[in-house]
Each structure stands twice: as C-alpha cells, then as structure tokens.
Amino acid sequence: MENFNIIWHYKDLLLQGLGYTLFVSAAAIIIALCVGMLLSVMRMGGNSLPSRIMKKFVAVYVSFVRGTPVLVQIYIIYQALAIMGLNLSNLVSGIIALSLNSGGFIAEIIRGGLTAVPKGQTEAARALGMSEPKILMRIVFPQVFKVALPQLTSEFINVIKVSPMLSVLAIVELTRTAQRLVSQTYINLPFYVAIAILYFIICAGLEELVKLQKKRLER
Amino acid sequence: MTESRTPVISVRNMAKNYGELKVLRKIDIDIYKGEVVSVIGPSGSGKSTFLRCLNYLEELTSGEIVIHDQTLKGIDEDKRHKKQNDKAAREIRKNVGMVFQQFNLWPHKTVLENVTECPVQVKKVNKEDAKAKAMELLKKVGMDGKANAYPTQLSGGQQQRVAIARTLAMEPEVILFDEPTSALDPEFVGEVLNVMKDLAEAGMTMIVVTHEMGFAAEVSDRVCFMDGGYVIEDGTPEEVFKNPKSERAKQFFSKILNV
Ligand SMILES: Nc1ncnc2c1ncn2[C@@H]1O[C@H](COP(=O)(O)OP(=O)(O)OP(=O)(O)O)[C@@H](O)[C@H]1O
Ligand SMILES: [Mg+2]
Numbered sequence: 001m002e003n004f005n006i007i008w009h010y011k012d013l014l015l016q017g018l019g020y021t022l023f024v025s026a027a028a029i030i031i032a033l034c035v036g037m038l039l040s041v042m043r044m045g046g047n048s049l050p051s052r053i054m055k056k057f058v059a060v061y062v063s064f065v066r067g068t069p070v071l072v073q074i075y076i077i078y079q080a081l082a083i084m085g086l087n088l089s090n091l092v093s094g095i096i097a098l099s100l101n102s103g104g105f106i107a108e109i110i111r112g113g114l115t116a117v118p119k120g121q122t123e124a125a126r127a128l129g130m131s132e133p134k135i136l137m138r139i140v141f142p143q144v145f146k147v148a149l150p151q152l153t154s155e156f157i158n159v160i161k162v163s164p165m166l167s168v169l170a171i172v173e174l175t176r177t178a179q180r181l182v183s184q185t186y187i188n189l190p191f192y193v194a195i196a197i198l199y200f201i202i203c204a205g206l207e208e209l210v211k212l213q214k215k216r217l218e219r
Numbered sequence: 220m221t222e223s224r225t226p227v228i229s230v231r232n233m234a235k236n237y238g239e240l241k242v243l244r245k246i247d248i249d250i251y252k253g254e255v256v257s258v259i260g261p262s263g264s265g266k267s268t269f270l271r272c273l274n275y276l277e278e279l280t281s282g283e284i285v286i287h288d289q290t291l292k293g294i295d296e297d298k299r300h301k302k303q304n305d306k307a308a309r310e311i312r313k314n315v316g317m318v319f320q321q322f323n324l325w326p327h328k329t330v331l332e333n334v335t336e337c338p339v340q341v342k343k344v345n346k347e348d349a350k351a352k353a354m355e356l357l358k359k360v361g362m363d364g365k366a367n368a369y370p371t372q373l374s375g376g377q378q379q380r381v382a383i384a385r386t387l388a389m390e391p392e393v394i395l396f397d398e399p400t401s402a403l404d405p406e407f408v409g410e411v412l413n414v415m416k417d418l419a420e421a422g423m424t425m426i427v428v429t430h431e432m433g434f435a436a437e438v439s440d441r442v443c444f445m446d447g448g449y450v451i452e453d454g455t456p457e458e459v460f461k462n463p464k465s466e467r468a469k470q471f472f473s474k475i476l477n478v
C-alpha cells in the first residue's frame with residue numbers, strides 16, 4: 001500500500017512519461033509505415049540501371065537495420081542529422097531514428113505480403129486506366145496490410161518496446177521517468193513494476209485494437 | 220456498311236519476343252467498329268500475348284498498333300518509344316477494356332466498389348453517379364442482387380459477370396476478352412456467354428480469345444485463327460470453320476471436333 005502511495009504521488013510525472021512514449025511510438029510507427037512502403041516501391045523496378053541501384057540500396061539498408069544494435073543506430077542517426085546541419089530537437093531526431101529502423105523491418109514484412117497479391121489484380125487495375133501510384137495505394141497495399149497484419153502488429157509492439165532506448169537522447173519517456181524517480185527516491189522495484197504494467201497495457205491494448213480491426217476487415 | 224470505314228484498331232507488322240522466344244512474328248489486322256472478332260488457335264500460339272499488346276500490358280518488340288489517333292510502337296526500333304508508348308497507353312486504356320480468364324476482381328472491395336472504383340478514381344465521376352451507373356450495369360449482367368457481396372462469396376460465373384460490369388463502367392469502345400469462360404465450371408459458362416452475346420448485339424466492338432467454338436461460330440462476325448505467331452486464317456465464321464485454307468487450321472479443327 002505504501003508502495004502504491006509512492007507511485008500515486010508521482011503519477012503526474014509517470015503519466016507525462018507515458019505520454020511521451022505513446023507520442024514517440026505512434027509517430028515512429030506512422031513514419032515507419034511510410035518508410036517501409038517507400039523502400040518496397042524502390043524494390044519494385046525492373047532491370048534498368050537506376051532500378052538495380054535502388055534495389056541494392058534497399059538491400060544494404062535492410063541488412064544494416066537488421067544487423068546492428070538499435071542503440072548504435074540511434075547514435076548514428078542523431079549525429080548524422082546534426083552533421084547535415086539540420087537543427088532538430090532530440091525528440092524529432094529520436095523519432096526519425098526509430099522510424100528508419102522500423103521502416104526496414106516493415107519493408108521486409110511488406111515484401112512477404114506482396115506475394116499474396118496476384119499479378120492479375122494489378123493488371124486489371126492497369127487495364128482500367130488506373131495510375132501506378134493509385135494501384136499501389138488502393139489495390140496492392142490494402143491487401144498486403146491485411147495479410148501482414150499479425151507481423152505488422154508485432155513490429156509496432158517492437159517499436160514501443162525499443163522506445164526506452166531514446167532515453168540516451170535525454171528524451172524523458174516512460175522508462176527514463178522511472179529511472180529518475182528511482183534515483184530520487186531510492187525506491188526501485190515498485191516504479192519498474194508500475195511501468196512494466198503500463199507497457200503491457202499499451203501493447204495488449206494495441207493487439208486488441210488490431211484484432212477488432214481484423215474482424216471488421218474479415219466480414 | 221457502305222460508309223468508308225476507318226478501323227478502330229489497326230495493327231501493322233507487329234512482332235513480340237520474350238528474349239529469344241518469338242511469340243508473335245508478324246501480325247497485321249484491322250478491327251472495325253461494332254465487329255465481334257473471335258481469336259482461336261492452339262495453346263501457346265500467342266493469342267493472349269496479342270490481346271495484351273493491344274492495351275499495352277505487354278510491350279511490342281516491333282511494328283505498331285494504332286487505336287484512334289494513339290500509336291504504340293515497337294521498343295526494339297527505338298528505346299524512346301517507351302515514353303511515348305506509356306503516354307499513348309493512358310489514352311488507349313480509356314477506350315479499350317479487358318476481361319480476364321481469372322476475373323481479377325479485387326477481393327478487398329465489394330462488388331459495387333469493384334465497379335465504381337475506376338469511374339471515381341480515374342474518371343473522377345462523383346460517387347453517387349458512379350453508384351447509380353454501377354447498379355444499372357450490375358442489373359444488366361444480372362448481379363444487382365449481390366452488390367454488397369465480396370468477390371470470394373460469388374461463383375466464377377458471377378465473378379466474371381461482375382468483371383464485365385466493371386469494364387463496362389469505364390465506357391470503353393472496345394473490349395478485349397481473354398478466354399473469359401475457360402476458368403469456369405461448365406454450368407456457369409452459359410450465363411457469361413449470354414452477357415457477351417447481349418453486348419455483341421448492342422453493337423460493342425469485341426475481340427474474344429476463346430475455346431468456345433459455338434460462340435465463335437454463332438456470335439462473331441469474324442474468326443481469326445492464330446498459330447506460330449501469325450494470324451493464319453481471317454474470315455467469316457463460315458469461311459474459317461467450313462473452308463479453312465490452311466492445313467494447320469484443318470488439323471486444329473479436326474482435333475478439337477474429335478474430342
Ligand atoms: N511473360 C512471359 N515470359 C516469357 N514467355 C512468355 C510470357 N508470356 C507468355 N510466354 C510464352 O509465349 C507463348 C505464347 O503465350 P500466350 O499466353 O500468348 O499463348 P496463348 O495462345 O494465349 O495460349 P493459351 O491458349 O494456353 O492461353 C508461350 O510459349 C508462352 O510460354
Ligand atoms: Mg492465353
């Protein structure tokens with residue numbers, strides 16, 4: 001009970017941390033979806049030299065994202081953005097780093113989902129005069145997202161679970177908030193259990209939301 | 220038809236290779252307004268390839284296709300044709316619809332959405348008008364009762380009739396059919412052929428790749444027999460079926476009639 005009182009006492013700070021976590025994750029997921037779609041489109045070209053260069057770029061990008069620690073990626077993106085002279089806040093840099101990371105994974109998920117869309121689907125659209133971008137946005141990606149929904153959901157949850165790493169950029173999200181409170185109060189376990197419960201609620205909530213959405217899609 | 224006729228589609232010297240494989244060697248053909256042309260021939264003779272070149276689902280290797288005042292040109296003659304072809308194809312596809320063997324309805328959209336999708340997205344027709352038009356077309360093909368169903372809930376014959384309505388919604392001048400009944404269970408072939416017959420009677424210009432010799436004989440104005448990348452016979456059903464000039468066609472007919 002005493003523990004609960006302590007946590008309750010700091011609820012505003014914790015909720016603020018939770019807010020940052022939700023904001024950072026949501027923004028990163030949305031941008032990552034765009035990055036993933038963009039990378040997938042870059043992979044769709046034929047055999048011309050520019051297409052081959054783009055495909056190679058995506059291949060290198062994806063293996064880099066998969067083959068290096070997220071923490072290292074965050075440092076690199078942060079420094080690279082600074083060197084490029086972009087005057088971005090740590091928050092924005094952090095969101096970009098997470099998005100670029102997750103975008104690589106989403107590109108791979110989309111690659112798998114694309115095999116579920118038969119060529120005839122796009123040919124029919126093309127024969128009816130639909131433009132290539134519209135074919136992607138209205139015929140191909142909706143079907144890909146539908147079949148790849150389970151993998152996409154795990155990736156979204158992954159983004160939420162990786163977001164504490166942004167504390168290295170002094171972004172005071174949920175985990176960082178807890179760390180601070182621990183060092184202030186010398187009480188640790190209750191805070192960590194409390195944020196674990198919060199993370200669990202977000203992730204489980206997201207999963208439920210997706211399940212509902214899936215039911216709606218599968219009428 | 221006494222007025223001097225200009226063809227709707229004019230194919231000159233068309234060839235199509237897939238790498239080393241010469242699928243279409245030299246095709247010359249004119250299609251006139253209101254004509255129903257059946258294209259028949261053995262498997263692998265290039266019938267689908269021929270159709271797919273007409274609306275630029277495939278690039279032609281050489282020669283040219285003129286539809287209205289738009290020209291598709293062989294890309295082997297000049298790589299720059301590619302850009303011009305892309306542009307011409309956009310215009311051509313406004314006038315030339317296509318119906319596929321596998322129907323290719325979009326499974327994530329309802330029947331009604333399948334039919335309204337392109338009028339709204341491509342022609343910018345407003346949604347209400349598109350819906351009204353779509354219901355009219357669905358009624359025409361006998362599918363208005365299933366407007367809110369999803370394609371997977373329909374039989375093959377029903378899906379193909381929806382696919383025809385989807386094509387009609389774009390108000391094409393010519394419709395290409397690539398074996399529209401070959402993927403159907405026998406009991407559903409008739410309903411699709413009947414819809415096509417109605418279209419033919421209404422004056423639609425149609426090119427139909429088919430194995431339905433009955434349909435070819437009864438409904439078409441012209442029958443083209445393809446083999447080895449050439450159109451070997453081109454005449455009225457009477458001429459082609461009763462008096463084929465070539466040995467190849469004779470053999471083909473004797474084979475399919477014996478089955
Ligand atoms: N994309 C492709 N790449 C390589 N070869 C192809 C391709 N499409 C078709 N072909 C080949 O071209 C030839 C003609 O094919 P096409 O599909 O036009 O024949 P078809 O007359 O329609 O036959 P069917 O009656 O079986 O449908 C075949 O040998 C086929 O294997
Ligand atoms: Mg074929």
